[in-house]
Amino acid sequence: MEEAATAMPLGWDAAVVALYVPALVVFGAWTSRRQQHTEDYFLASRGSRWPAIGLALLASNLSSTALVGLAGAAFATGISVYDYEWTAAVVLVFFSTFLLPFLLSSRVYTMPEFLERRYDARARIYFALLTLFLNITVDTAAALYSGSLVTRVLFPGAPLWLIISALAAAAGLYTVLGGLRAVIHTEVVQGIVLFLGATVIAVAAFAHAGGWHAVMTAVPAAKLSLLRPLGDPAVPWPGLLCGIPLLGFYYWCTNQFIVQRMLSARTLEHGRAGALFAGLLKLPVLFLMVLPGTCAIVLFPHLERADLVYPSLVFRLLPTGLLGLVAASFAAATMASVASTLNSASALITMDIVRRSMPSLPERHMVRIGRVSTAAMLVVAMLWAPQLTHFPSLWQYLQAMLAYAAPPIIALFLVGLFWPGATAAGASAALLIGTACGIGLFLANVVFGLVHLHFLYAAPLLVLIDAAILVTVSRWRAGGSAAPTGVIWTRAYFRAESARLKDVPLWRNYRAQGALLLLLTACVVIMFR
Numbered sequence: 001m002e003e004a005a006t007a008m009p010l011g012w013d014a015a016v017v018a019l020y021v022p023a024l025v026v027f028g029a030w031t032s033r034r035q036q037h038t039e040d041y042f043l044a045s046r047g048s049r050w051p052a053i054g055l056a057l058l059a060s061n062l063s064s065t066a067l068v069g070l071a072g073a074a075f076a077t078g079i080s081v082y083d084y085e086w087t088a089a090v091v092l093v094f095f096s097t098f099l100l101p102f103l104l105s106s107r108v109y110t111m112p113e114f115l116e117r118r119y120d121a122r123a124r125i126y127f128a129l130l131t132l133f134l135n136i137t138v139d140t141a142a143a144l145y146s147g148s149l150v151t152r153v154l155f156p157g158a159p160l161w162l163i164i165s166a167l168a169a170a171a172g173l174y175t176v177l178g179g180l181r182a183v184i185h186t187e188v189v190q191g192i193v194l195f196l197g198a199t200v201i202a203v204a205a206f207a208h209a210g211g212w213h214a215v216m217t218a219v220p221a222a223k224l225s226l227l228r229p230l231g232d233p234a235v236p237w238p239g240l241l242c243g244i245p246l247l248g249f250y251y252w253c254t255n256q257f258i259v260q261r262m263l264s265a266r267t268l269e270h271g272r273a274g275a276l277f278a279g280l281l282k283l284p285v286l287f288l289m290v291l292p293g294t295c296a297i298v299l300f301p302h303l304e305r306a307d308l309v310y311p312s313l314v315f316r317l318l319p320t321g322l323l324g325l326v327a328a329s330f331a332a333a334t335m336a337s338v339a340s341t342l343n344s345a346s347a348l349i350t351m352d353i354v355r356r357s358m359p360s361l362p363e364r365h366m367v368r369i370g371r372v373s374t375a376a377m378l379v380v381a382m383l384w385a386p387q388l389t390h391f392p393s394l395w396q397y398l399q400a401m402l403a404y405a406a407p408p409i410i411a412l413f414l415v416g417l418f419w420p421g422a423t424a425a426g427a428s429a430a431l432l433i434g435t436a437c438g439i440g441l442f443l444a445n446v447v448f449g450l451v452h453l454h455f456l457y458a459a460p461l462l463v464l465i466d467a468a469i470l471v472t473v474s475r476w477r478a479g480g481s482a483a484p485t486g487v488i489w490t491r492a493y494f495r496a497e498s499a500r501l502k503d504v505p506l507w508r509n510y511r512a513q514g515a516l517l518l519l520l521t522a523c524v525v526i527m528f529r
Helices: 002-006 013-030 037-045 050-061 065-076 079-104 111-118 121-154 160-209 214-218 237-254 258-263 268-281 285-299 306-318 322-357 362-392 394-405 407-416 424-447 455-476 492-499 511-528
Strands: none
Touching: 002 037, 002 455, 002 511, 013 065, 013 160, 013 322, 037 258, 037 285, 050 160, 050 258, 050 268, 050 322, 065 079, 065 121, 065 285, 065 322, 079 111, 079 258, 079 268, 079 285, 079 407, 079 511, 111 258, 111 322, 111 394, 111 407, 111 511, 121 160, 121 258, 121 322, 121 362, 121 394, 121 424, 160 214, 160 285, 160 322, 160 362, 214 285, 237 258, 237 394, 258 268, 258 322, 285 306, 285 322, 285 455, 306 322, 322 362, 394 407, 394 455, 407 455, 424 455
């Protein structure tokens, strides 16, 4: 692929990328001047509107990691990888209905802080450390690695570490200077550029493959189905029912670098509308980012590595000029993901660790600590990113890491949200024993091969174990402090909300909007069942 790319006249396209990146840095820094307070720096002064929230969520989620991973997985195993995308709409409806109201009313800065209000400080520290680990080793490192795959073809003489450093420095600069407001402002721009670039690639891929009918005919039917049989190696149907929704709940409902955008909403209505808007934007992903990977089955049937599918589509099909636009969208996606994870990670360090130990520290010093921690974590991610070349698939790396690490947190949130009897003692037991079970299953299943369990089965199994531990210990050590108000969903809350919604026009009622989103999602799934 690199030899073919170097033969092309890439000077203009390289110039587009070289100009776009610093322009975005300047824009981000300019729109977020004078960030003196923690609420300004970490939550954009809690003033974000729903269109910005929705586009920011899309740009954060559909990083270069997703572009490379979705197309590569579609090429290797079929479009069932899109099951991770359409279920996001369902999870976001759940999040808007049950969890978001309590997050915004509690006025927390971070998800670990909310977990402390439900349980105790032990749960907060554990969750903060786990999120930091996953932010650096999974989110930031994977985004830098996948973005460098494309950018390296435009600059074939540059070593991988130099490209990773350049992308990291660009995203880190405006994140350090401007905080979440800079991240959201640039993500709005990058979300638009990302969709434009993906549209160009999709049109070019289908055109070169002979059109829609030719692709649908040439690609095996099994690779064009979202509902896969029990023995499917990628997404068996029990994994779709049980595993993917749980991983989606962790990612969309508890992951700081995603939820932080909703925490910055000016009102609950803006937060809900932004989340549902993001769910709506996930529906075209099938046509713009997944199905082009199946076109590559026709166009490049002998590619050695699935992660090279999307870069091959970009650099083999597009003419000069358009190539620069799409490469810029890759740079945009990389920078969006890196910036969002860095800002959320610095919020965790500053608000969940430093502020707890030094509560009297002045606001300007807290902001300074956030900036320094952002830069430090960026260096760690830059060092880890090149190591991802040793994994067989970027998508497999991402999902498998979450399947073994996230179940204790999923259990604490789901059980604690609906059952008042969950106690701090039960939470601590679930975290300690559940983490040990996750590590043990990972070693037995992945490292030593003693068992052969799909990671989509591993996730629900571990969540059930962790939930059982939480419930058992909570009942065994009953008599602790009662669950605090304002962090648990109840029928009384539902009835009170229903009464308030009676006077809201149907088109502004989030329940009607959520129902419509679920209906549209069902139509897409039925088309490719």
